[in-house]
Amino acid sequence: MTGLDTVAHAAEDPQRQQPWADLGLKADEYASIREILGRRPTSAELAMYSVMWSEHCSYKSTKVHLKQFSEIPQETPAGAMLAGIGENAGVIDIGQGYAVTFKVESHNHPSFVEPYQGAATGVGGIVRDILAMGARPVAVMDPLRFGPLDADDTHRVLPGIVAGVGGYGNCLGLPNIGGEAVFDATYLGNPLVNALCVGVLRHEDLHLAKASGAGNQVILYGARTGGDGIGGVSVLASETFEDGGPAKRPAVQVGDPFMEKLLIECTLELFAAGVVAGIQDLGGAGLSCATSELASAGDGGMHVDLDKVPLRDSTLAPEEILMSESQERMMAVVEPDDVARFLAICAKWEVDATVVGEVTDTGRLHIDWHGERVVDVPPRSVAHDGPTYHRPYARPEAQDALQADGAExxxxxxxxxxxxxxxxxxxxxxxxxDKSWITDQYDRYVQGNTVLSQPSDSGMVRIDAETGLGVSVSTDCNGRFAALDPYAGAQLALAESYRNVATGGAVPLAISDCLNFGSPEDPGVMWQFAEACRGLKDACLELGIPVTGGNVSLYNQTGSTAILPTPVVAVLGVVDDVTKRxxxxxxxxxxxxxxxxxxxxxxxxxxxxxxxxxxxxxxxxxxxxxxxxxxxxxxxxxxxxxxxxxxxxxxxxxxxxxxxxxxxxxxxxxxxxxxxxxxxxxxxxxxxxxxxxxxxxxxxxxxxxxxxxxxxxxxxxxxxxxxxxxxxxxxxxxxxxxxxxxxxxxxxxxxx
Incomplete structure (x- = not known):
């Protein structure tokens, strides 16, 4: 994509050939974009739709199954769920005016391509999701899956992944209190790197991702935008790997945990000062995601001057800036009278902050580049109204024979x-x-609030020093059980995580999930996914706990070999007094x-x-x-x-x-x-x-x-x-x- 392609040019040049297939779009998806806009998209618009309509960002193959989680009552055994599915992370009431937010997400494909940075930025991304809810991050966990321990590629990826998880988390000063390290041949060439973060906030500190109030200013703050991670996880996570080893290294983001630490402290002070009206972290799909999601969740309109975005690489084109997944960035919506104070707080923490736009009442997302309009779209069409696939799914013919071949x-x-x-x-x-070779690379006790960590059944952290209020978290999944029966396997993953939290004396409250599966284009894989979702829904209904949110990771396979279905389930529980455990x-x-x-x-x-x-x-x-x-x-x-x-x-x-x-x-x-x-x-x-x-x-x-x-x-x-x-x-x-x-x-x- 070369030259500036404006909205005006798009209207005048409707037949221009565009690389929609190279960006991962299907022919019917490209046709839908043209129908939505009433013209062909500009290069910048095409970039936005391609990343936001990717499998990773839009859940286009899975949302028909995920919607059944909304049938589960949205309250926990301890009280209300303050924010749930659809937000950056779920937030639940744990009593005494405290709330906890937690979520688990995947960074699988980037971690295969570039193990250290893939894993490190997976931790950084989930931490920012928690931060964006108004919470202080207090702990992380890392459910990991690798190929056979004696395989050459396991020796390539495992040390880097573990070093990335530990290096980033340790630099942030966040204790790593649990996780898993599982080995199986199906993960060879497609390791799973799932990352969980827990955050704590007072009820009144809850923040949501929305841009409301015409005239409010849109501020981008944190690290500058670079060429690393262009397309990033949104592209990498939407295709399988072939048998040939790592490729696409430029698509993997590069993390700076020291910048993220400043960003965390800066953001928490901004919250305390009351100068944030809406906020969104920049993770998958970068600015494409932040601008479209903030606008569509608010009053529906936003104007952005893209040339005001601070860059590390001045040669980046508009579409590259919109697709970049450079790390340690946040976007806030700020009332005009609060802008000076917002910028002053950022300056105190040596965090770059730039007003790049404002909220409008147009119902459109307008993005300009040096005075030329390069994006004019209804934001909801980008962020929320992407394609919905009813993928065919069917119980594999070999499933009966597999189940008949018991170990007796x-x-x-x-x-x-x-x-x-x-x-x-x-x-x-x-x-x-013993997994100490892995866990000894993590700081488990920084901050001084860790009560239980590896190798205990669950991780436990103290929330309130006076009362001893705390939370316990566990992640689990046995992929072999899920392969034998994905409905029961998902329930067994939930049951084990639930039981692990209970062994320490905590009351299980809610779950987050990270559903790792093979290609959705395989009806057998989609059957596994559908059965796992049905199993989780039924289990949550019976146990009386909600799904607060989660993540889906598809295309986890190398060639025709899919991973074991791996629906990782995280359970969070509350402990009235951590000294009594x-x-x-x-x-x-x-x-x-x-x-x-x-x-x-x-x-x-x-x-x-x-x-x-x-x-x-x-x-x-x-x-x-x-x-x-x-x-x-x-x-x-x-x-x-x-x-x-x-x-x-x-x-x-x-x-x-x-x-x-x-x-x-x-x-x-x-x-x-x-x-x-x-x-x-x-x-x-x-x-x-x-x-x-x-x-x-x-x-x-x-x-x-x-x-x-x-x-x-x-x-x-x-x-x-x-x-x-x-x-x-x-x-x-x-x-x-x-x-x-x-x-x-x-x-x-x-x-x-």
Missing amino acids: SLPRPSTGAELRETLLRLAGSPNLC TPTGFQAEGERVFLLGETREELSGSEWAHVVHGHLGGLPPAVSLAAERSLAELLHEGVGLLTSAHDLSEGGLAQALAESCLRRSVGARVEVPGDAFVALFSESAARVLVTVAPDDADALVGLAERHGVPIAALGETGGSALSVSGDSGAEFEVDLGDLRETWTRTLPDALG
Whole structure:
């Protein structure tokens, strides 16, 4: 695109050839744009529509399924939801005049192309989403997915991604309190980098993204606009990768966390001064998004002089400026009398700020370049009224055969020696091993409010120092379960995250999701997506918690190989007093060990089947949301009685015992009921391993009976080994030193 293409030229030159296909638009989408405008678009308008109508920004393939989340009541167990789907992030009331905002988003494709910057700017983007709601960011999390640990490309992307997450978050002074690192062959060539941020605000500090009040000024502030990230995530996330390795590096944004730190403090002071009437961060689609969304959510009109935008590269054309996804930028709407004070605060923080336009009552978004009009569009057509696809979806023909191929017939260990070897093999496997190689690169305790973090079941931060009010957050998803049954798999992701929050004693309040799937042009993938959405909706209705917002990431596949469907679910819960919580891991010798919940022979999709047999087939564990809810209520009521709690998930009881012993080097002697192998390695849901002081054992049994939660006494803590016996006579013992060596050496051996 060369030369200045104005609105006047577009009207005079209707047949001009335009590179709409190169920008990711379909022929019918280009025709729709021409119909909306009554002419061909200018180059700048074409750039705006192309990024805003991309899969990443418009959800054009998925919004027909996402709309069912609006059927869920928009209140939480603690009170009102102050802002929900459609805003930069959801905001929920947690009591005492406080509100919390949280959201999880993806930065998958940029992180494959340029691992460090892709991951770093993923963190930066989600932090600005939280900031734009009027909140101070207080913590981040990072659910990650990689290809096999021994694959060359995993060794290329993993260190850079982890360094990017840690480098950006550490520089911002935000504790990283949780996340996941999962390895599977389907993520080879398409790692998943999901980033979550939590922010805190008082109710009266809530801000929304809208441009209202004709004559109000539009101010762009933060970093200057450059050529990095042109098209960025909005383009990269709308296509699959081919088998050939990274490309398109210029499309990846470059982050500056020190600029973002200044931007955070500057923005919070602007809020406190009362000089912000509306605000929007510049993330995906950059200025195209900020201008069109602010205008369409407000009075519908805005005028912008694009040549006033501060640039790092003076050679950028108007369409490039509109498409740039350069980081650390915000756009605010400010009343004229407040402009001088706004600019003074920005100057205090050494943050560039420029008046680039004003709110109008025209109902149009007008953008000029050196006095020439290059954009004249109805803003809603760009931001909200993009195409809606009813993609065909169908249950894959191979799904029945996949579900029929269960793990029940796989050879399984039976002797004590075989069970011991299996426990050690799983404990040292990539998905279950110690993740300290990753998490030690993150500052978990900066700000001094972190209460729980890795490797606890959930992250917990204190909100109010006087009362101890806090929040707990967890992210989870087992992609193998979702592949076997996407409806149940999504519910199991929610259930595990819900349970993890509950183990610390928090009351689960709401969810955010990051739905990572393959190509929407594949009917089988769209069936997976539709089933996952239906599963989440039904689960939220039964549990009584809302979806506050989230993200969809599609085209996650390399060639014809799609990733495992990965609907990551984040659950946030409230804790009245963080000093009254239940820790993860055995605390002391001589305590009684109990298993809460029912164990069934559920091994399909398990870590045992995956690691030992390379097998995926059968049906995932049964979902009982009623059981999860009863268990969560017991765990909340049990704070102060329980001395520890650890959920059972991947690796089953064996892994929970191993991790609980290793947390503080406290061994245990347990006797498992029934078939020892099933008892140890089944991955039945709605189960938690707990301990109590000996004198409190009867009280725990009574508490479980009142809540209708099955309970089994397993043994007691103590010693320097994990000793296991079973009804079948299978017995074994693992020295904690040997167990720790196996558990901790996997990532250092592989990654150095």
